[in-house]
Amino acid sequence: MIRPLIIAVFCVLLADGPATAAGGPTIDPSKIVTPKFSAKQRLGKLAYDAKCAVCHGKDTAGTNTGPPFLHKVYHPGHHGDASFFRATVQGARAHHWPFGDMPKVEGVSKPMIINIIKYVRAMQKANGIF
Numbered sequence: 001m002i003r004p005l006i007i008a009v010f011c012v013l014l015a016d017g018p019a020t021a022a023g024g025p026t027i028d029p030s031k032i033v034t035p036k037f038s039a040k041q042r043l044g045k046l047a048y049d050a051k052c053a054v055c056h057g058k059d060t061a062g063t064n065t066g067p068p069f070l071h072k073v074y075h076p077g078h079h080g081d082a083s084f085f086r087a088t089v090q091g092a093r094a095h096h097w098p099f100g101d102m103p104k105v106e107g108v109s110k111p112m113i114i115n116i117i118k119y120v121r122a123m124q125k126a127n128g129i130f
Contacts (some may be wrong), residue, residue, distance in 0.1 A: 051105050055102075075124075075129055088105045
């Protein structure tokens with residue numbers, strides 16, 4: 001009885017996108033479109049690279065420890081800017097991915113978070129998320 005359940009869960013996870021060796025989704029880096037950034041988006045990229053990329057990947061592509069932001073689940077209509085802000089300041093309970101809970105991010109100011117969100121949204125828009 002447990003084997004069919006495991007297979008079903010695996011199939012559901014696999015259907016949501018390609019998986020890394022550790023089971024996490026990734027985006028093919030060769031398919032990522034990088035837009036021309038505004039000044040605030042460039043500042044956001046610098047902050048993202050310093051504080052977020054270790055888990056969420058270079059160019060928001062995801063890693064084996066954190067999900068990609070270039071995924072429909074992070075569409076602004078589903079996860080608005082306030083969700084990103086709250087997750088950064090308070091952490092977030094895992095609810096879409098098998099990575100576990102996200103801890104709060106230390107050492108980021110409100111302006112940094114706002115610029116990170118601007119960067120992520122620019123990447124999403126350039127890559128057809130919205």
